[in-house]
Amino acid sequence: MTxxxxxxxxxxxxxxxxxxxxxxxxxxxxxxxLDLFEPAGIRFISVAHEQGAGHMADGYSRVSGRQxxxxxxxxxxxxxxxxxxxxxxxxxxxxxxxxxxxxxxxMGLGGFQETEQLQFFEKITKFQAHVxxxxxxxxxxxxxxxxxxxxRGPTQLNIPRDYFYGEFDGTVPAxxxxxxxxGGPASLDQAADLLAGAKFPVIVAGGGxxxxxxxxxxxxxxxxxxxxxxxxxxxxxxFPAGHPLMCGPLGYQGSKAAMQLIAQADVVLALGxxxxxxxxxxxxxxxxWPKDARIIQVDTEHRMLGLVKPISVGxxxxxxxxxxxxxxxxxxxxxxxxxxxxxxxxxxxxxKRKAAWEQELDGWTLKDGxxxxxxxxxxxxxxxxxxxxxxxxxxxxxxxxxxxxxxxERPRSFFAAMSFGxxxxxxxxxxxxxxxxxxxxxxxxxxxxxxGMSLQETLTAVREDIPVTAxxxxxxxxxxxxxxxxxxxxxxxxxxxxxxxSFAAIARAMGADGVTVDKPDxxxxxxxxxxxxxxxxxxxxxxxxxLGDPFRRDALKKPKxxxxxxxxxxxx
Numbered sequence: 032m033t034x035x036x037x038x039x040x041x042x043x044x045x046x047x048x049x050x051x052x053x054x055x056x057x058x059x060x061x062x063x064x065l066d067l068f069e070p071a072g073i074r075f076i077s078v079a080h081e082q083g084a085g086h087m088a089d090g091y092s093r094v095s096g097r098q099x100x101x102x103x104x105x106x107x108x109x110x111x112x113x114x115x116x117x118x119x120x121x122x123x124x125x126x127x128x129x130x131x132x133x134x135x136x137x138m139g140l141g142g143f144q145e146t147e148q149l150q151f152f153e154k155i156t157k158f159q160a161h162v163x164x165x166x167x168x169x170x171x172x173x174x175x176x177x178x179x180x181x182x183r184g185p186t187q188l189n190i191p192r193d194y195f196y197g198e199f200d201g202t203v204p205a206x207x208x209x210x211x212x213x214g215g216p217a218s219l220d221q222a223a224d225l226l227a228g229a230k231f232p233v234i235v236a237g238g239g240x241x242x243x244x245x246x247x248x249x250x251x252x253x254x255x256x257x258x259x260x261x262x263x264x265x266x267x268x269x270f271p272a273g274h275p276l277m278c279g280p281l282g283y284q285g286s287k288a289a290m291q292l293i294a295q296a297d298v299v300l301a302l303g304x305x306x307x308x309x310x311x312x313x314x315x316x317x318x319x320w321p322k323d324a325r326i327i328q329v330d331t332e333h334r335m336l337g338l339v340k341p342i343s344v345g346x347x348x349x350x351x352x353x354x355x356x357x358x359x360x361x362x363x364x365x366x367x368x369x370x371x372x373x374x375x376x377x378x379x380x381x382x383k384r385k386a387a388w389e390q391e392l393d394g395w396t397l398k399d400g401x402x403x404x405x406x407x408x409x410x411x412x413x414x415x416x417x418x419x420x421x422x423x424x425x426x427x428x429x430x431x432x433x434x435x436x437x438x439x440e441r442p443r444s445f446f447a448a449m450s451f452g453x454x455x456x457x458x459x460x461x462x463x464x465x466x467x468x469x470x471x472x473x474x475x476x477x478x479x480x481x482x483g484m485s486l487q488e489t490l491t492a493v494r495e496d497i498p499v500t501a502x503x504x505x506x507x508x509x510x511x512x513x514x515x516x517x518x519x520x521x522x523x524x525x526x527x528x529x530x531x532x533s534f535a536a537i538a539r540a541m542g543a544d545g546v547t548v549d550k551p552d553x554x555x556x557x558x559x560x561x562x563x564x565x566x567x568x569x570x571x572x573x574x575x576x577x578l579g580d581p582f583r584r585d586a587l588k589k590p591k592x593x594x595x596x597x598x599x600x601x602x603x
Contacts, residue, residue: 032200038064040169041195042071043203048176050100052076052091052466053129054084058104060131060192076466076495079487081108083459085115088126090463092119094421094443096242098179099463102129105192106144113151114453116185120155121449123238125179127186128152134193148189157182161189166199173204181209183242183331211243213356214329214348221344222300222327222353223360229298229325230369231377232258235281236269237350239303239330241442245351246270249302252358257374258300259381261289264310265424265434268445269303272438275378278385281319282310284434284579288388290319292381297321300357301328303350305335309450314580329353392435401549402573405429405504408554409436412476412502415555417562420472421464423447425457425485427478428510432579443468455484461499462492472562473499479531480509486537492567493542500561501569503534506576514578519587523600538569549573 035043041064045053054076057065068075078084081103088099099119103109109130119126130152132138133145149159158178160171168190175186213219226232234256240249246269253260253276262269264282271277279286281293293299299321304310306328311320325343328336329350336345346353361368370377396410409429413436416422422437423446424430439445446464448456457475465473477485482503492499513527535545544566548557554572561568592601 032202034198034200036196036198037165037168038067038195040201040203041172041190042067042073044169044172044176045073045100046071047203048173048206049097053100053102054078054087054091054463055102056081056084056104056108058108058131060105061102061129061190061195063195076491078459078491081111082115082455083485083488083491085112085119085126085128086456086459087463087466089115089119089122089124090423090446090460091467092124092126093122093446094464094467096244096443097125098176099124099126100129101126102131104144105131105133105148106146109148110146110151113155116152117155118448118451118453118456119185121451123183123242124185125183127175127179127188128156130187130189132189132191135191136193138191149187152187155185156187157184158186159189160187162191162194165194165197166201168194169201169203173206177207211331211349211352213352214346218344218346219353219356219360222346223357223364223366225298225325225327225344226256226300226357227361227366228369230373231295232256232298232300232370233293233296234258234260235263235293235299235301235304235306236260236266237263237302237304238266238269239350240269241266243303243349243351244442245303245349245354246442248351248354248358250274252354255358255361256368256370257378258370259292259377261286261293263304264307265445265447265449266304267434267437268439268442271440273440276381278381279388280434282312282434283314284432285314286388286435287315287317287391288384290314290317291384294319294321295380296324299324299326301326302354303329305330306339307450308339311340399551400575402506402575403549403551403554405432405506405574405577405579407551408504408572408574409433411551411554412558413437415558416474417472420444420474420562421446421461421468422474422476423457423461423464424476425478425481426452426454426511427481428514428578429504429506429574430457430476430478430481431511433476454481457481458485458499458501459488461501462488462497465497465499474558474562475499475501477501477503478510479503479505479507479529479534482534486534489538489541489543489567489569498565498567500558502558503569503571504574505531505534505571506574507531508576510576510578511581514581515587517578518581519589533571535569535571543567543569545569545571547571547573
């Protein structure tokens with residue numbers, strides 16, 4: 032037992048869990064603890080908006096595999112976290128959200144910056160702790176950090192502001208790290224039996240492979256089966272892009288080759304993916320999900336097993352360990368591998384589909400001109416992207432089309448807002464990623480609409496000397512929604528046109544580098560110079576208003592008007 036203040040106990044617990052960076056905005060509610068960060072070796076990264084801090088913590092955790100931490104002033108500072116925490120929840124990011132609260136003496140009286148802070152995060156966190164006594168602050172802090180990793184998701188630590196003060200005799204608990212398992216032996220045996228009998232097995236590598244650092248195990252299993260591999264939506268880094276069996280991502284604007292190949296599967300092994308509905312929707316005119324295939328699903332969250340797609344075998348286990356255990360069973364048993372009998376034909380089919388898809392992509396990107404056609408810009412960026420880069424993408428039409436052009440050789444390289452799909456995600460997430468991996472380039476793809484929600488964090492990148500590159504696609508529109516107005520509302524563009532300033536000039540005014548690009552042959556050089564400059568940089572790419580397919584063709588219907596005054600606005 033050691034005599035300490037609650038602030039000291041709190042900070043010592045952060046140190047025990049390896050915290051070296053905290054993202055947030057300074058506030059009186061936790062200033063006593065903040066005063067101890069620097070001597071404890073914790074860097075406080077001051078941001079422009081609390082939502083940005085939450086996204087930075089998300090990016091930090093997804094790159095490092097450790098907890099990302101954000102903190103803010105009670106009340107409005109905490110409510111600004113909500114969107115970022117929801118995004119982290121759907122990305123399974125171990126973010127610890129520290130929410131100082133109004134003091135206990137005036138709680139419930141409607142005081143300054145007072146609100147009930149636990150309710151906002153109830154459905155978007157894995158665990159919530161409310162410190163109910165100052166001498167329990169280390170206990171609750173440690174529990175939030177432990178469960179963020181164990182449950183793979185955000186946790187909330189709520190601390191009344193007066194509970195940072197006082198003194199008591201206490202101890203700082205050591206981190207509690209739990210061992211993961213491959214899953215139940217019976218389910219692993221069943222999975223091996225199904226795969227052994229498959230004539231056209233296909234592996235879906237998901238986020239669970241990335242989080243478990245299981246790319247090597249997934250590759251070894253795929254090679255043993257000679258099984259094509261596709262990646263789940265927005266997890267393009269779950270399998271090496273250059274591997275002959277890698278066929279690309281599923282989902283919106285994904286790889287047509289991946290879709291055509293999984294459509295032929297008789298057995299699908301879903302490694303670390305919930306097979307979410309948005310990530311398996313028809314695309315490119317292909318209703319590709321195999322209707323009669325047997326599905327093996329591996330996930331650490333048992334509630335995900337069979338939730339979206341009916342499955343034949345559910346393995347409640349870690350994707351990395353499960354892949355290794357299944358491979359061991361296939362190698363050491365007397366199971367005959369049916370897929371070995373038609374291996375040459377299947378590999379030829381894989382090569383043919385991949386070559387045809389690349390040829391189609393090339394055909395789409397031959398267009399020249401100024402402004403630049405979006406697909407041409409994306410192809411030029413792909414060719415110039417550093418091999419070890421980390422790329423974040425925002426929501427929106429061009430950023431989503433980028434799914435066809437983003438390829439990675441190593442995991443923890445690609446980050447998106449997943450199914451939450453919020454704007455303003457990419458740039459602050461890239462900042463957090465860069466803090467976690469300062470030796471790797473960090474590049475954010477952002478549309479001009481979403482840039483309006485996140486450009487203020489350029490101030491953070493400059494002030495904190497975090498050299499991140501933002502690629503802003505300037506086409507003067509909310510493209511995804513404008514596409515709906517084209518398809519369903521007879522080109523009545525209400526709220527979807529934008530009048531933009533020079534984003535490059537704004538970046539320079541903030542102290543960053545800013546460059547405007549309006550010709551295809553300028554794109555690659557601009558990206559290479561920005562990522563090599565060790566400077567915060569905004570590349571503003573002037574692109575045409577050409578739009579890709581809508582996110583979901585089933586999301587809207589042709590309008591029907593019943594009142595005479597509105598009938599002229601109907602679309603036949």
